[in-house]
Amino acid sequence: MIPDETKLEQSDIDSMPLRKNRDYSLLWASQAASELGSAVSILAFPLLLLSIHGSAVLAGAVGSMQAVIRAVLQLPAGALADRWNRRTLMLGCDAGRAVLFITLGALTLTGHASIPVIFMISASAAILDVAFAPGEAAAISQLVSADRVSEAFAKNEARSYAASLAGPSLGGLLYSIGRAVPFLFDALTYIISFILIRNIRRPLQQPREGRFESSLASDILEGLKYVMGSPFLRCVIFTATPINFALVSAQFSVTLTLSENGYTPPLLGMAQGTIAIGGLLGAISAALIQRHVSFYPLLLVTVSTLFALMAASALLAGRFLMVLPLALGLFLAPAINAALFGRLAATTPNHLQGRVISVVVLLATAAASAAPLTAGLFVERLGSVAAMTSCVVAVALSLFAALYFRGLRIGNTEHVTP
Incomplete structure (x- = not known):
């Protein structure tokens, strides 16, 4: 029987191995799913643009646009992760990305995936990606003890490398089945991530008194x-x-x-x-x-x-x-x-x-x-x-x-x- 971690003493949680830490395992698994989906769609976006327009410049522009968005929004995203409820923020990002990729998959299936729409969906997904990341990283210290935080980040590193290795090959395979399949697969991974994060019991940040009165800047x-x-x-x-x-x-x-x-x-x-x-x-x-x-x-x-x-x-x-x-x-x-x-x-x-x-x-x-x-x-x-x-x-x-x-x-x- 898995213990309810909301009822455990802090000393019990501190001594708990990561593999038995239910809430951290849920967070880790949620991001294993979503990072695999992202690695799949990273390959699928340029392939889709090449199939529609045949321009290598446009295909490369998607990645450059996403990189610029992540750089520009990195600092505001970190501030929002501290101002807002992290669980709500992360769930909202997962739900939004699932809707975006379901939409792109449906448009691709019906032949209505135009270049402006592809860029708009790619940009929107990048915005949600960068909004999600600081909250997930900051939540780790709430779910594991201080002496296990480095171990938790090491497991995250392994997860990211595994996704980057498996994702492109899987993306190519899924794209060969159908142009819409990689995007629908990515949407599924965000739905899985949403469900797993929704089931984390412990809070992802410490309680705050009152409301933020300062500006985002x-x-x-x-x-x-x-x-x-x-x-x-x-x-x-x-x-x-x-x-x-x-x-x-x-x-x-x-x-x-x-x-x-x-x-x-x-x-x-x-x-x-x-x-x-x-x-x-x-x-x-x-x-x-x-x-x-x-x-x-x-x-x-x-x-x-x-x-x-x-x-x-x-x-x-x-x-x-x-x-x-x-x-x-x-x-x-x-x-x-x-x-x-x-x-x-x-x-x-x-x-x-x-x-x-x-x-x-x-x-x-x-x-x-x-x-x-x-x-x-x-x-x-x-x-x-x-x-x-x-x-x-x-x-x-x-x-x-x-x-x-x-x-x-x-x-x-x-x-x-x-």
Whole structure:
């Protein structure tokens, strides 16, 4: 018999393994479903546009539009996750996305899926995606004990890597059955997510007294001030930003470099798959790694090893073997990523978590959005070795930040309001 977690003592919940934590398991499963659906439709959107118009530019524009929406709305979404009831917000986003993809599936079936409609639905889904994410991340610290938050984020990392691996293949299969099928499948995953989140018993945020009297802009500013006033979070951004840029740029550089050296599309796909498998295995192992290595030593080992592996990949540029060091490097990334966000969630006041997570994610990943363009320019103008060397330099900056800045060693316990 599964215990009712609303009646358990906090000490019982704190000692509960994640696999027995009913509410966290429901949240995890809900996002396993929805992330798989999203990975399916990511492939289906450009395929649908190509079948209607035949323009590769339009097909690529969908992804670019969604990326811009996520960047622009990241901070407001974090503020809304702190202002509004997180459960209601998440349920509303799931319901809205289910309706959007049912509509797109129906229009595709009947032959009425025009290009403006496809872009409108894609943009609306991206808005709901970015509105959902901060609430889900902030809710984790309410459902698991502080000493298990990093483990929970590690499980989330494994979930995301698995979805990114399985989704495109499943999307291609479903699209071959019928153009509407991937979108109807995505709608089904949001319905499943809605049902699972609806059945979470415990609150997803701490009770608040009264109503918010401040404006949305001042709430966003409060989150920014908190991050800038935290030695730990500032150091996280200085360390994570170059690494995120390097990892994204390196993966694009591999594709471009191997393509220029005559490798066939199947081999290019195998190269990316090998790198992704490294990340998946690392995500599966992340919780075990964190249990045996404390935070700061883990950070130093990860960044130092990644620096050496990036350098090895640069030396092997143009050969298929350049993939292997990157796969090993991505094996280490999920553990430190989970540790960073685990510590952030465990130490940030709950009423600020949506905003703080959004600020950190935006600042730490902003440079990575320019990585594909940068990789393309380096490969085209200076060659593949130069492109990979730029990744080595980026990781060297992260290593310098990890060694030089004291904030990563003291954690997020020291906070100074500017």
